[in-house]
Amino acid sequence: MDPQVIQSYIPLFTQAFILTVKIGWIGIALSFIIGILCAFILFFKVPAASAVVKCYVELFRNTPLLVQLFFIYYGLPSLGISISAEVCGALGLGLLGGSYMTESIRSGLEAIPAIQSESALSLGMSNRQLFTSVILPQAFTISVPGIIANVIFLLKETSVFSAISLMDLMFTAKDLIGLYYNTTESLFLLVIFYIIMLLPVSFAGSYIEKKTRYKMFGD
Amino acid sequence: MGFEVIFKGKNLIRLLAGLGAAMRISLISVVISIFLGIILGMLMSMKKPVINAISRVYLEIVRIMPQLVLLFIVFFGFTKMTGSNLSAETSAIIVFSFWGTAEMADLVRGCLISIPVIQYESSKALGLSRLQTYIYVIIPQIVRRLIPLSINLITRMIKTTSLIMMIGIVEVLKVGQQIIEANRKSSPNAAFGVFAVIFLLYFLACWPISCLSKYLEKKWEN
Numbered sequence: 001m002d003p004q005v006i007q008s009y010i011p012l013f014t015q016a017f018i019l020t021v022k023i024g025w026i027g028i029a030l031s032f033i034i035g036i037l038c039a040f041i042l043f044f045k046v047p048a049a050s051a052v053v054k055c056y057v058e059l060f061r062n063t064p065l066l067v068q069l070f071f072i073y074y075g076l077p078s079l080g081i082s083i084s085a086e087v088c089g090a091l092g093l094g095l096l097g098g099s100y101m102t103e104s105i106r107s108g109l110e111a112i113p114a115i116q117s118e119s120a121l122s123l124g125m126s127n128r129q130l131f132t133s134v135i136l137p138q139a140f141t142i143s144v145p146g147i148i149a150n151v152i153f154l155l156k157e158t159s160v161f162s163a164i165s166l167m168d169l170m171f172t173a174k175d176l177i178g179l180y181y182n183t184t185e186s187l188f189l190l191v192i193f194y195i196i197m198l199l200p201v202s203f204a205g206s207y208i209e210k211k212t213r214y215k216m217f218g219d
Numbered sequence: 220m221g222f223e224v225i226f227k228g229k230n231l232i233r234l235l236a237g238l239g240a241a242m243r244i245s246l247i248s249v250v251i252s253i254f255l256g257i258i259l260g261m262l263m264s265m266k267k268p269v270i271n272a273i274s275r276v277y278l279e280i281v282r283i284m285p286q287l288v289l290l291f292i293v294f295f296g297f298t299k300m301t302g303s304n305l306s307a308e309t310s311a312i313i314v315f316s317f318w319g320t321a322e323m324a325d326l327v328r329g330c331l332i333s334i335p336v337i338q339y340e341s342s343k344a345l346g347l348s349r350l351q352t353y354i355y356v357i358i359p360q361i362v363r364r365l366i367p368l369s370i371n372l373i374t375r376m377i378k379t380t381s382l383i384m385m386i387g388i389v390e391v392l393k394v395g396q397q398i399i400e401a402n403r404k405s406s407p408n409a410a411f412g413v414f415a416v417i418f419l420l421y422f423l424a425c426w427p428i429s430c431l432s433k434y435l436e437k438k439w440e441n
Contacts, residue, residue: 062374062425064381067418070392074399075414078221078407152282159285163385170287183299187292191284198283 005185009176013189016172021197023086023166024158027093028151034094035101042102043109053102060099066160068092073164085166093154100150108143109135144212148205155198169193221412224402233398234413237391238420244308244388245380248315249373255316256323263324264331274324281321287382289314294386311383315376322372330364367436374425374432381421391417 038053060068069092073085083091112135120130162171173190177183225231263274294310297303305313334357342352384392395413402409 058426058429059422062378062429063418063421064378066381066384067392067414067421070395071414071418075411078409078411156283156285159287160382160385170291173291177295183295187296190288190291194284194288202279202283 001184001188002182005180005182006189009182009185009189012172012176013169013193016167016169017193017197019086019166020158020161020168023089023161023168024093024155024197026090027158028097028154030090030094031097031101031150031154034098035105038098038102039105039109042106057099057102060096061103065092065096065157066163068096069160069164085161085164088164089158089161089166093157096157097150097154100153101147104143104146104150105139107146108139108141111142112138141212145209148209152198152201152205155201159194221406221408221410222416224398224406224409224412225416227402230398233394234391234416234420237389237394238424240388241380241383241390242377242424244311244383245315245373245376248312248319248380249376251312251316252319252323252372252376253369255320257327259320259324260327260331263328278321278325281318286314286318286379287385289317290382290386307383307386307388310386311380311388315379318379319372319376322375323369326365326368326372327361330361330368333364334360363439367432367439370428370432370435374428377425377428378421391420 038057041049041053069088072083072092073088076082116134117130120134121127125134158168159170161168162174165171169190173186176186225234259274262270290311293314294305294307297310298305338356339352342356347355381390381392384390395417399409399413406412
């Protein structure tokens with residue numbers, strides 16, 4: 001490994017890193033919005049909408065992100081809908097993540113036993129109080145491990161953005177390997193930058209998981 | 220819309236063959252992962268400090284490294300470092316087994332430690348030998364918890380194998396691109412149809428397996 005080569009590659013990788021992280025977190029934010037919305041639709045059994053949500057979740061949970069991105073980026077322009085690679089990346093990640101988040105949040109909401117709702121109602125709580133002070137806090141705790149796993153999964157999935165020619169870390173590494181044959185250096189930097197991107201999230205995730213782990217009521 | 224391209228000539232068969240190539244790699248990797256994962260999971264649940272430390276590092280590597288990066292390291296890096304030629308297919312199988320083994324081991328370990336100590340103690344008190352305890356008490360419970368989870372791992376493996384096109388294996392996405400290129404003139408809108416069909420093919424490959432996993436999980440819930 002040549003340290004000089006590594007040094008000269010760092011700015012390029014930093015640029016790619018910023019882009020990857022930016023699109024990754026925009027996608028994750030989007031997936032949270034979609035996930036919360038869809039989970040509530042499923043939990044409250046909104047007619048018609050919950051059927052649509054169910055189809056969406058099954059469709060996106062059972063297909064790879066790469067295929068989804070190809071469909072959005074290369075397929076949709078044939079219908080006259082063309083979007084930039086960056087928007088497509090964030091949108092694809094958001095849609096994929098949304099389906100995973102929906103499942104995590106919904107399973108948290110549904111894990112609260114019915115007896116708690118009945119007790120709360122018989123104590124004279126309103127429906128809103130029941131939801132905000134009984135169900136939501138507990139459901140949140142149950143969902144946290146799943147949500148953290150999803151965030152890490154989604155950040156890892158950003159590596160396929162290079163397929164739609166987004167200048168992300170993978171793309172930069174592949175490009176540099178193709179141009180100068182400095183395979184070892186490029187791969188080394190690729191690994192380092194992915195560690196920088198994911199290790200803090202992994203540690204923060206474990207910490208948050210520990211912090212939010214309350215005992216369940218009646219446990 | 221571009222769907223007519225699919226039914227032209229042998230295009231549909233070619234697409235299915237492409238999906239088959241991806242499925243074959245995922246199937247081989249799944250078998251290797253399940254086999255190695257069970258062994259590693261059992262080793263991890265023994266709580267030996269050295270094994271624990273090594274497996275923690277291994278699991279963390281798999282947890283934070285994207286599979287595509289691992290694929291690049293093995294396919295480009297390994298070849299460069301050793302000077303030997305590793306075929307794309309072999310490197311894909313190595314990477315997916317490396318990743319799958321970690322996932323499977325974690326599942327096995329989780330299932331093993333979820334069996335409360337009291338069950339071992341009760342079996343002993345009832346006069347069961349160690350072997351009998353495992354055969355009649357522990358293993359049936361673990362298998363019931365493990366099967367739905369490992370079926371779920373299969374769908375994830377199938378989805379992840381779509382990455383192999385990035386190291387140049389001709390699978391369904393690559394075949395799709397070829398079909399689009401070949402019919403650029405006759406049907407310029409082929410991209411929509413072809414990618415929609417591939418989307419659907421992956422869905423049809425994974426959905427029944429996820430349904431089976433969900434069904435078994437519900438059925439065996441105690």
